[in-house]
Amino acid sequence: MKDRALGTKFLLALVTLGVLAYFGIQAFRYFTDPLATTAAYAYSVDRSVSLSGYVVRQELVLEDSGGLLRLQRTEGERVSAGGTVALVYSDQASLDRQTELASLEARLEQLQFAQQAAQGAEVSLKLDTQILQGILDLRGALAADRLDKAETYGQDLRSLVLKRDYTYSETEDLSGQITELSGQISALRAQAASSTRRITAPEAGLYSAVVDGYERVLTPDMLESLTPSSLTALQADESVRSEVGKLILGDAWYYAAVVSEADAQTLSEGKSLHLRFSKSVEQDLPVSVYHVSAAESGRVVIVLRGTSYLPELTLLRQQSAEVILGSVSGIRVPREALRAEKTTLDENGQAVTTEQAGVYCLVGMEARFKPVEVVYSGDGFALVRSAYDTAAGDLTGSQEVARLRAGDQVIIAGRDLYDGKVLG
Structure with a gap:
């Protein structure tokens, strides 16, 4: 009887251990389950070829001229034939006179505006809106590191603030101030006429202040004769210099780069593509394949042609880019899935x-x-x-x-x- 009771206890102990082991294994499997999930989602990938090449334009270098120079155009601004590009002053006194003249003309404009603004209160509200927009424009230009635009926005903002300040002033004596300023301006203009010379654009085009020496060694006329070795060995002409700047003629621009012969198989002449520059231009630019050179040691020169966004490209020359061949769309999943x-x-x-x-x-x-x-x-x-x-x-x-x-x-x-x- 005693042996049977001992056997029963031993059997119960085994059953208990078995149950505990089962639940222990299940708990272990539960807490160490490697199950992991993620959401699948629609996605597109661009098929592209990386390039490193040169932006080519038809460019005309403006001749330098002795004297003190003050540019009258901003980067990428369109200039008509005969339009003033820069003013040249014979000496520092002439330049100081011109600076004083510009200051007096700005003040005269502000006084004339204040005289007109006295007729209606809605002008003040309009000025407030313009000042706010001017602040936003100036901040945006500084954030984008466009100091040329920031200077222009700053001048406009100062003028608007002064105009707003004059609207609070008494307007009875404005006529006298306007007459006095007009006389001073006329006298200064007469003195400045003999000491100031204009530099004008011989042809219509886009203005650029940067002359880098490639203007005469890399032109649209030579694109079809480029080879991979000649493009790789290209050097700027250091003798080409100008403080005045240059004009970009026409509406077309080109991008020439060396690629492998295998990558060029999909780039037949006339094919429409998109070009994505690595910096300075945020959008993809529509281009077409203008020319593909003969192969040389497994490489070719491809030339892409574009006709849009030229004012945004005036500062680009040697530039990395991607040519977008197309895109693939599907549902994105991890490879391990x-x-x-x-x-x-x-x-x-x-x-x-x-x-x-x-x-x-x-x-x-x-x-x-x-x-x-x-x-x-x-x-x-x-x-x-x-x-x-x-x-x-x-x-x-x-x-x-x-x-x-x-x-x-x-x-x-x-x-x-x-x-x-x-x-x-």
């Missing part, structure tokens, strides 16, 4: 694998296998489309369930996954 086989359970509960590309997705509390086709493989991710991407009316119920969509929860990692496995 891709599976080469689909696993199911037969009627006996045995795992059956079928060779098929796809991903497992968490649908409700189940893992569901969704077949896909890989359309692009990137760094750590892949773009895929569902194997059942067709008109919804052509799909069966099971195919519709197995269709991958943007927003599905894709399983990145999981233990012993198969189609229909209950998770959680």
